[in-house]
Amino acid sequence: xxDTLYIPLRPWPTFGVVAALVLLPPAMLLLDLPFYVVFxxxxxxxxxxxxxxxxxIGYGGMVSxxxxxxxxxxxxxxxxxxxxxIVSAWLLWPASLLAGALFALLIGAVSLRTRGxxxxxxTLAFAQMAYYLVLSLHALGSDDGLTLGARPSLGFLDLNxxxxxxxxxxxxxxxxxxxVRALLNAPLGRALQGIxxxxxxxxxxxxxxxxxxxxxxVIAGAVAGLGGGLLVSLxxxxxxxxxxxxxxxxxxxxxxxxxxxxxxxxxLGAAVLLIAQEVIAERTIHWPLGIGxxxxxxxxxxxxxxxxxxxxxxxxxxxx
Amino acid sequence: MILVAEQLLNGLQLGLMLFLLAAGLxxxxxxxxxxxxxxxxxxxxxxxxxxxxxEASGSFLLGIASAIVGTALVGxxxxxxxxxxxxxxxxLSQVLATFAVIxxxxxxxxxxxxxQPILLNMPPALSGPIELGGFRYPAYRLVVIGAxxxxxxxxxxxxxxxxxxxxxxxxxxxREMAEVMGVDTRALFTVVFAIGAALCAVAGALLGPLLAVQxxxxxxxxxxxxxxxxxxxxxxxxxxxxxxxxxxVVDTAGRAFLPFLFRKMLPSVIASEAxxxxxxxxxxxLMAAVLYFRPxxxxxxxx
Numbered sequence: 001x002x003d004t005l006y007i008p009l010r011p012w013p014t015f016g017v018v019a020a021l022v023l024l025p026p027a028m029l030l031l032d033l034p035f036y037v038v039f040x041x042x043x044x045x046x047x048x049x050x051x052x053x054x055x056x057i058g059y060g061g062m063v064s065x066x067x068x069x070x071x072x073x074x075x076x077x078x079x080x081x082x083x084x085x086i087v088s089a090w091l092l093w094p095a096s097l098l099a100g101a102l103f104a105l106l107i108g109a110v111s112l113r114t115r116g117x118x119x120x121x122x123t124l125a126f127a128q129m130a131y132y133l134v135l136s137l138h139a140l141g142s143d144d145g146l147t148l149g150a151r152p153s154l155g156f157l158d159l160n161x162x163x164x165x166x167x168x169x170x171x172x173x174x175x176x177x178x179x180v181r182a183l184l185n186a187p188l189g190r191a192l193q194g195i196x197x198x199x200x201x202x203x204x205x206x207x208x209x210x211x212x213x214x215x216x217x218v219i220a221g222a223v224a225g226l227g228g229g230l231l232v233s234l235x236x237x238x239x240x241x242x243x244x245x246x247x248x249x250x251x252x253x254x255x256x257x258x259x260x261x262x263x264x265x266x267x268l269g270a271a272v273l274l275i276a277q278e279v280i281a282e283r284t285i286h287w288p289l290g291i292g293x294x295x296x297x298x299x300x301x302x303x304x305x306x307x308x309x310x311x312x313x314x315x316x317x318x319x320x
Numbered sequence: 321m322i323l324v325a326e327q328l329l330n331g332l333q334l335g336l337m338l339f340l341l342a343a344g345l346x347x348x349x350x351x352x353x354x355x356x357x358x359x360x361x362x363x364x365x366x367x368x369x370x371x372x373x374x375e376a377s378g379s380f381l382l383g384i385a386s387a388i389v390g391t392a393l394v395g396x397x398x399x400x401x402x403x404x405x406x407x408x409x410x411x412l413s414q415v416l417a418t419f420a421v422i423x424x425x426x427x428x429x430x431x432x433x434x435x436q437p438i439l440l441n442m443p444p445a446l447s448g449p450i451e452l453g454g455f456r457y458p459a460y461r462l463v464v465i466g467a468x469x470x471x472x473x474x475x476x477x478x479x480x481x482x483x484x485x486x487x488x489x490x491x492x493x494x495r496e497m498a499e500v501m502g503v504d505t506r507a508l509f510t511v512v513f514a515i516g517a518a519l520c521a522v523a524g525a526l527l528g529p530l531l532a533v534q535x536x537x538x539x540x541x542x543x544x545x546x547x548x549x550x551x552x553x554x555x556x557x558x559x560x561x562x563x564x565x566x567x568x569v570v571d572t573a574g575r576a577f578l579p580f581l582f583r584k585m586l587p588s589v590i591a592s593e594a595x596x597x598x599x600x601x602x603x604x605x606l607m608a609a610v611l612y613f614r615p616x617x618x619x620x621x622x623x
Binding site: 063137253294 | 406421426539543546604605617
């Protein structure tokens with residue numbers, strides 16, 4: 001049965017995009033641009049993080065301005081565990097996921113009492129507390145942050161090879177997207193979108209709206225934590241700036257740019273913003289001006305975000 | 321005791337300057353339901369215009385006056401060309417658009433004045449300290465407090481005692497009803513925006529000699545202003561005043577006394593880390609606590 005909220009899987013376009021992504025590293029090596037494999041991996045990780053935030057903003061109506069806190073939690077978890085002798089990514093990445101989830105449970109339980117702009121501000125408050133905590137703890141390297149000697153190991157695969165890491169990140173991203181899609185098509189996803197559109201009504205029907213929102217908040221925090229764990233594994237470096245509010249703001253901008261409440265909104269927004277930044281920054285030191293103009297054009301001509309230009313847009317969406 | 325009085329005055333000064341920013345922000349939000357992240361950019365532009373004209377003319381008053389007029393004009397231009405198109409869009413689109421304005425404003429300022437912070441000297445007559453019943457306090461800071469109090473009082477009377485202020489409050493509590501009753505909210509909003517921009521310029525120019533005038537100065541104070549209006553209750557001018565003073569005093573006192581208190585109570589290893597950390601977190605703890613117990617701020621403008 002096809003209904004308005006169902007997110008279809010379109011086999012051919014999906015296959016085409018995945019094939020292109022798989023062929024990217026060899027293509028980059030052929031073009032003698034190995035640096036871009038690492039850049040592309042970073043883009044993949046940010047699309048993962050932005051997708052988790054889109055789950056909150058776009059599908060849950062929970063505009064979190066503190067998402068960087070979960071990314072930072074995951075990243076610092078990996079950076080703390082590795083020197084302790086745990087080097088297997090099979091342990092480290094789930095640990096970062098778990099850390100993100102736990103922190104999200106803590107913050108979400110308090111923040112979800114508020115709504116609208118107050119929710120934005122209270123999530124910001126907690127993220128700022130986390131930022132200042134990390135900044136002041138010598139065990140976490142204060143403002144220098146932490147560095148890792150090597151990337152985690154993934155058993156038989158050597159993540160120190162940039163292309164291998166790229167494929168690992170790609171596999172995780174595709175798996176996460178499939179799970180998010182399944183979640184949104186499941187009753188939980190339906191209820192979530194109902195809460196976004198009219199929380200009072202959902203409550204009246206008998207949904208435990210607070211608990212449902214908290215569950216999704218924790219899931220999003222977990223994915224963001226995993227993203228943070230991947231980021232630090234890729235860069236072998238983490239600093240408190242990863243938790244700064246501007247980072248949360250940037251993630252929010254990615255989601256809005258891509259299109260809230262569309263499965264690929266976070267993916268599109270993160271990819272377009274990071275690539276545009278890279279391209280414009282190569283040409284002028286005044287690149288923020290270019291980015292600013294691009295964002296303004298998108299707001300004025302595609303107020304629902306870039307994914308409104310993707311095919312199969314039939315649904316009316318309203319947010320906040 | 322003397323230290324406490326001095327820090328209280330510093331807190332009052334920070335609070336009053338925050339109020340100048342928060343007042344415009346909360347009214348823009350309250351009346352037009354618009355999230356304007358570019359408010360901090362107006363503060364930056366005000367500071368730069370003041371710095372440039374004080375440098376050129378040598379007169380502090382002339383510099384501030386032209387910063388007020390110039391920034392108000394920039395604000396009106398921004399409102400009439402761009403922001404007006406955003407009112408009917410969602411909050412998220414407003415966030416994206418005004419974030420874009422921040423990026424553009426920062427780069428334009430960088431192109432004109434460069435990346436280096438500009439030094440803005442305080443008027444020589446005010447650069448010394450003043451004897452204040454047993455302790456010496458910088459004269460310039462006292463003037464800032466005086467000016468802040470005067471502007472706050474003026475604004476408070478304007479909003480609570482005049483007809484135009486009544487329209488503003490009506491618009492903030494129920495815009496549609498105000499429109500039906502004959503208030504031209506469109507024109508009203510342009511005026512409110514101009515006043516908000518002018519207040520930003522006052523804060524930017526007055527704080528210029530105390531903080532550095534530099535690109536990006538608007539963003540951090542913008543976050544503080546948002547903290548203020550969330551604590552106070554969005555749309556409420558009284559909430560903005562109470563919130564500003566709370567944040568100003570708590571932040572200043574926290575930074576001044578917490579590290580000291582922690583050193584007395586905790587082992588020094590922990591205290592040296594925890595003191596500054598908790599001092600920086602204090603206003604966010606305050607906001608989280610206020611919102612936990614009063615999810616719509618201390619003085620909700622809308623019921």
